[in-house]
Amino acid sequence: MKERIERLKKLTYIPQKEIAWLIEQAELAVKQQEIIEENKRQQDVTVHQFRQAQKDIQYLSGDRKRYKQALEKIITNLNFAITVAQNELEGDVK
Incomplete structure (x- = not known):
């Protein structure tokens, strides 16, 4: 292609x-530029x-971290409440 351009x-x-041929090459260059621009646009969207x-x-x-911490507090409080209830029941049995 370079040789042909130099000859022209x-x-x-x-x-x-x-x-x-020159018109065809120019049209091809325009199409390639459009494809490059569309690819760049798609790349920007993807990024x-x-x-x-x-x-x-x-x-x-x-x-997730906040929910896990809240759930751990609830479990701790429930375990404490269960322990208190068990102690009260043991106290009532004696």
Whole structure:
């Protein structure tokens, strides 16, 4: 392709066949540029979605930790209440 372009640069008159080839190459370059731009747009969207997913995971991990701590407190309180109830029942039996 480079050789053909160099040859065309040297011509003072460009034959119709060569003009058609130039137009075809220009159209192809435009299509390739559109594809590159669309791929970049899709890549940007994917990066944004990935970052949002990371934020969501961090947020949900924090929620999980808070729920786990709350559940542990409830279990501790229930165990204490069960122990107190057992002690009261043992006291009533004696």
